Amino acid sequence: MNTxxxxxxxxxxxxxxxxxxxxxxxxxxEGDHYVTRREMVKFxxxxxxxxxxxxxxxxxxxxxxxxxxxxxxxxxSASALEKAGSVLFRYxxxxxxxxxxxxxxxxxxxxxxxxxHLSCAVVYDKAENGLFCPCHHGLFNLTGQPIAGPPTxxxxxxxxxxxxxxxxxxxxxxx
Amino acid sequence: MxxxxxxxxxxxxxxxxxxxxxxxxxWLLTVSVEALLSGxxxxxxPAAAGSSTLLLINxxxxxxxxxxxxxxxxx
Numbered sequence: 001m002n003t004x005x006x007x008x009x010x011x012x013x014x015x016x017x018x019x020x021x022x023x024x025x026x027x028x029x030e031g032d033h034y035v036t037r038r039e040m041v042k043f044x045x046x047x048x049x050x051x052x053x054x055x056x057x058x059x060x061x062x063x064x065x066x067x068x069x070x071x072x073x074x075x076x077s078a079s080a081l082e083k084a085g086s087v088l089f090r091y092x093x094x095x096x097x098x099x100x101x102x103x104x105x106x107x108x109x110x111x112x113x114x115x116x117h118l119s120c121a122v123v124y125d126k127a128e129n130g131l132f133c134p135c136h137h138g139l140f141n142l143t144g145q146p147i148a149g150p151p152t153x154x155x156x157x158x159x160x161x162x163x164x165x166x167x168x169x170x171x172x173x174x175x
Numbered sequence: 176m177x178x179x180x181x182x183x184x185x186x187x188x189x190x191x192x193x194x195x196x197x198x199x200x201x202w203l204l205t206v207s208v209e210a211l212l213s214g215x216x217x218x219x220x221p222a223a224a225g226s227s228t229l230l231l232i233n234x235x236x237x238x239x240x241x242x243x244x245x246x247x248x249x250x
Contacts, residue, residue, distance in 0.1 A: 020248065030180060030183065033183045034180075034182050034183045034186070034247075037183060037186035037187055037189075037190055038182070038186050038240055038244060040186075040190055041186055041189050041190055041193055041236065041237060041240050042237060042240070044190070044193045044194060044197050044233070045193060045233045045234060045236070045237040047197050048193070048196060048197050048200055048229065048230045048233040048234075049230055049234075051197065051200040051201060051203075051204055051226060051230075052200065052223070052226040052227050052229070052230040054204050055200070055203060055204055055207050055219075055222055055223040055226040055227075056223045056226075056227075058204075058207040058208060058210075058211045058219050058222075058223070059207075059219045059220055059223050061211060062211055062216045062219050065211075112214065116213050153213055153215065156214040172214070
């Protein structure tokens with residue numbers, strides 16, 4: 001004997017009777033396309049979550065790297081800087097080489113010595129009145145801006161303080 | 176047109192949108208890592224905020240997928 005649903009030709013009854021696991025493993029192509037595309041959207045959203053987390057991880061990493069950069073450090077004497085034209089020092093950690101220069105106008109400036117192109121060490125070039133990278137002939141002016149060669153980003157600036165004859169690095173400026 | 180067939184079309188469009196958003200997030204991540212390594216920290220927070228916005232849009236679309244799926248199962 002037929003049930004009332006079968007007599008009325010109920011289209012949804014078959015789907016309602018089918019268990020969920022079976023709906024996720026369909027036999028027909030139409031159902032398969034539905035499931036694979038739905039799963040792909042889920043997978044991509046999970047990837048999106050991971051990428052956003054990784055982006056925030058870079059923010060956290062920058063805070064951790066930047067944390068010690070406000071510590072004060074003695075870098076040398078002003079008289080030695082006048083004599084040599086530039087002074088090399090390390091700041092904020094021993095793994096971060098920097099260079100301090102007295103500009104022709106008498107201003108004291110200091111930058112990270114790491115070239116923003118491929119991380120070679122820049123040196124003071126008195127003739128060019130800038131910081132020169134010998135690896136690929138990059139040149140930065142004494143405001144830290146790239147003016148020649150392959151570098152496109154400015155050098156990180158170190159904040160200095162002069163107390164008598166002594167020079168101190170007191171912080172890094174975020175670019 | 177059955178709800179499932181509509182869903183297939185709808186999910187194809189969503190796939191294209193979510194895929195583009197994920198590629199954009201991947202680009203934002205490469206920019207962030209490059210900025211982190213070069214010490215350009217000011218770039219990081221806008222990049223992370225942009226990536227989070229794209230994640231929220233994707234999560235909203237996924238929520239719609241779940242609701243649509245629930246309706247399709249009950250069809």
